[in-house]
Amino acid sequence: MIDPKLKVDKKKVDTKEFELPETVFIRDIENKVFLSIVLQCLAQIDGISLVEGNFIDHLLGRSAEGVKGIYAEQDDKNQSVNIKVEVNIVFGTNIPEKAEEIQTKIAEEITKLTGLHVASVHVVFKNVISMEQASKLNQQSTSQGPPQLMGSNLDEEYSDEF
Numbered sequence: 001m002i003d004p005k006l007k008v009d010k011k012k013v014d015t016k017e018f019e020l021p022e023t024v025f026i027r028d029i030e031n032k033v034f035l036s037i038v039l040q041c042l043a044q045i046d047g048i049s050l051v052e053g054n055f056i057d058h059l060l061g062r063s064a065e066g067v068k069g070i071y072a073e074q075d076d077k078n079q080s081v082n083i084k085v086e087v088n089i090v091f092g093t094n095i096p097e098k099a100e101e102i103q104t105k106i107a108e109e110i111t112k113l114t115g116l117h118v119a120s121v122h123v124v125f126k127n128v129i130s131m132e133q134a135s136k137l138n139q140q141s142t143s144q145g146p147p148q149l150m151g152s153n154l155d156e157e158y159s160d161e162f
Helices: 029-044 054-060 094-112 132-141
Strands: 048-049 070-075 080-090 119-128
Touching: 029 070, 029 080, 029 094, 080 094, 094 119
Parallel strands: 080 119
Antiparallel strands: 048 080, 070 080
């Protein structure tokens, strides 16, 4: 019930009190997230290996702060990210095709998981390694963690014999 004695002068009511400011949503993604996504992508690609460091240790967070050979730079103004990846490639692998496979996989996963635009994926092939070197690197990483990482397709059967 409205009291007739109270008269509100509409001209004196400040409408700013009733207008709420627009809500601002902020999302920050640390570079470690991008590094982990890139590592997961590289694990699914045959014929490459990281330049340095132990892949499993990086995945499990047992390594130093940064991952060597993977760099991420965010552009907050454009809501985008630039990725640089340094890898070794197995001799006999077609470099342009492998570069496109790496770039496509990384761009798709980062966009899907973070919602950010991937402005660039720069792949640097640092060295050509032999199939034996790749097998040795993959055996070292599989002895320390889950098998089939870094694209290894070792067709060895499991045996209880030592």
